[in-house]
Amino acid sequence: MSSPASELTQTLPEKITATLAERIVDGSYPPGSRLIEATLSQEFGLSHGPIRDALRSLQHAGLVTILPYRGAVVTDVTVREIRELYQVRAALVGLRARWIAEDPQRAELVAKVKAPIARMQQLAGKDRAEYTRMALMVNRTLTESLSNNWLRSTLASLMLQTSRYTRLALASAAHQKYSARQWQALLDAIESGDGERAEKIAATLSQATRDEATKFLENKPERGAARA
């Protein structure tokens, strides 16, 4: 009786939201691009309704900005705002690390990410694209393992935004190597159940990533683009 029915039904707006989010995150729609209802509804072969819904969702996710009677624009984040995002992100991934480390059933999750993190040690400084993919993947796995619904969905949305910039942070081989080492340390801390240490490592790594990412943007004083 308590089974919450079928969550299988994926409505149109959800699908549209997903594909548009992908395009924004991967840079196909650069910051400042306008997302026009008429154009999109034509492209997807849909009426305005579902498109509107999707744009509203993207606004909630922070990926577009909607101004009344002016429409949706891909959010162009200032360097200051990126720093703010990472500041919260550092706190929340710290919390994530601590809760995972203190979870009695963490063994299953550890098993799942052990191989990817080991692989990251190999890739660091050698294959940037693959390293980035692995890092994002491990991050997603950790977030999705959270039993706290609110933190899981909120952190997922925050990561979606910041992932627009992590590729910048991982440009330097040195930072890749540093990141790989810290991921390994984090895994060890989690495995040994040391929540305090896990939190510290995760937060520190996040801050380092922020510094690395913003380094590339501080030249452009006003607005930071997220191109590939």
Place this chain on the structure above:
Amino acid sequence: MSSPASELTQTLPEKITATLAERIVDGSYPPGSRLIEATLSQEFGLSHGPIRDALRSLQHAGLVTILPYRGAVVTDVTVREIRELYQVRAALVGLRARWIAEDPQRAELVAKVKAPIARMQQLAGKDRAEYTRMALMVNRTLTESLSNNWLRSTLASLMLQTSRYTRLALASAAHQKYSARQWQALLDAIESGDGERAEKIAATLSQATRDEATKFLENKPERGAARA
């Protein structure tokens, strides 16, 4: 300040969202109530469009649950989920306290909440309704003072959800007195710039509030209502 153009234009869905949120939080719409588009559009004298938008916003705020082809229902939160919400809330209000305490320009904010917090000392154990109002007000003031946009809006949404339950926590005179003392201590810590201590006090108080609120709900094993 960076006033981002005219945010004056408040669209219909925003207004609807606000009034519906109020009704949910104050218990006029108890958990499980169905929010039917046709009924609402008739009541507000509007078409379905804006109502739909508003319901989507409420879903994002976590106040209603929408199931495809079944519509919106006021979210009925399990005791477990309430505990989860407060768990994150404790972490985030801790962060809020620390950042405020470490803000060089915190004097202005301190001045603004000093009188209300002093008043809370008087009210504690005497006027529950007024004490609750003051507590929510001070909380809102602190959140709105945050310069970090993301944390401000996210925490506001989280507080909106938990405020459905704070009235339960403040039922006991003893907890009101404890709460008042802790608020005073928090104010002192902030004033003296002790971020560490401010964070600890805020998080501890939030956890105590959670324990107090859930005490009233643990009897009802399955679902916890948020009636007045």
Place this chain on the structure above:
DNA sequence: GGAATAATTATTGATTATTAATAATCTGCG
């Protein structure tokens, strides 16, 4: 020519009517 002002255009906001899809409820039959 150049600045203020007025018309035009592009686009979203909102309404209305209609059809399709779906979940829940009811009904009658065995």
Place this chain on the structure above:
DNA sequence: CGCAGATTATTAATAATCAATAATTATTCC
């Protein structure tokens, strides 16, 4: 009593339309 099938209530989506608004372009007057 239980279940198959019809019914109903409600949302999902479409389409056409008008209003409101912001941005752009054209026009006028100095």
